Amino acid sequence: MHDINFIRKQPQDFDKAMGRRGLTPQSPEILKLDEERRAAQTELQKLQAERNAKKSGGNAQALMDEVTALKNRMDDLASREKTLAESLNQHLASLPNILADDVPDGADEHGNVEVRKHGTPRADKTPEHFEIGEKLGLMDFETAAKMSGARFVILSSGLARLERALAQFMLDTHTQEHGFTEISPPLLVNDQTMFGTGQLPKFAEEQFRTTRGDWLIPTSEVPLTNIVAEMIVEEETLPRRYTAFTPCFRQEAGAAGKDTRGMIRQHQFYKVEMVAITTPETSAAEQERMVGCAETVLKKLGIPYRTIVLCSGDTGFGARKTYDIEVWLPGQGRYREISSVSNCWDFQARRMNARCRAKGAKDTRFVHTLNGSGVAVGRALIAVMENYYDPADDGIVVPDVLRPYMGGLAKIKN
């Protein structure tokens, strides 16, 4: 959600910012609505003041009649004000966040810029994860399709446990080493919550909805960030750092035909998420820290990765700046996204009315919110399978850091 005051004062800057997102100037329409709305409000308030003055003047019948006469005009103005306000809010709610100055320009993912690389990819090409998994007999897409359709999978035995081990390992790393508080949040949320983090109104078709009207979370960013919705938190308690391990549900409506094989892109997957709530001053540094937290997970797992900063055309709706971390997949012979770390600035905070206040201060400010995968568990599983694949016996070596979570198991074999 955008600050109408900013648009009033610096319409050209706002249009320029939206221009980087490939949008035509938005301020003329917005300012027109805003002006009309305020005109209606001002006039309405004048009439209300008039009415109130008569009210305290006495109870004479004549005064009552005069107030009745005001009523029609007031009703008109009130409904006009409401319509204009709704229209204005719809407009503001559907526009993407303003990009940070240091986000590179670019039309699509080709404009993204690599910022660092870690680890050395193995030299050989391995089978893809689904080939390894099916050969082991521990990954079954057919049976999953029978009960649920495309883009679902059944993991069993060693792979099921590996998935659980990965999640445990990530949670322990973030809670014990990175200062995050573990949360077990609701997986079903209401409209307002989805609006707060920006999934609604624009991206409804990407979500699953229950017959009751609840939404299945597409990421635990949604419930974790909304913890502070409608709150005024003391700045001294910031940053708040939350992590959660949850399933995520996505329709993948716009990805028909993409990544149809294997478990790269599923309707349901597990993810360990990190969310931070900060003051406006500290969010930029917090984002760098959060990227580091995600990278630590991959370093410990011993998986080669690169970190890139997304360009203007690839940065998501609610983000001001996003880093993606991509892991090396020797089965595909390329890097694939495993984490996305975004600083949303005050964009989500405005939508969900999340504010902070310095101790003793009178005024409040919107908090800054950040979210990042820490990391996607399903894709981490794939990365482990391919990077730790042993061609000698088609087995998967268990990374050292995961062995305690696997009962000491060193290799997943047939």
Place this chain on the structure above:
RNA sequence: GGAGACGUGGCCGAGUGGUUGAAGGCGCACGAUUGGAAAUCGUGUAUACGCUAAACCCGUAUCGAGGGUUCGAAUCCCUCCGUCUCCGCCA
């Protein structure tokens, strides 16, 4: 699922149609008092929007949310959301 009670300011709690943005208390802030503190006394203490260059002032709205009745609603009616109690059911 059945029956009932309830939702007022940071908190507790008055208030069933008009001068109530809202008594009283607690808390908090500032001041007085004190060697200092406690106690005591005094003053102040919601948010949003509009107006304004901005601030103050002023205006408007807000008593869970939304709608309705009325000249006028915290107070009456409807819907929804939430909380609590009892019964039933259940992981």
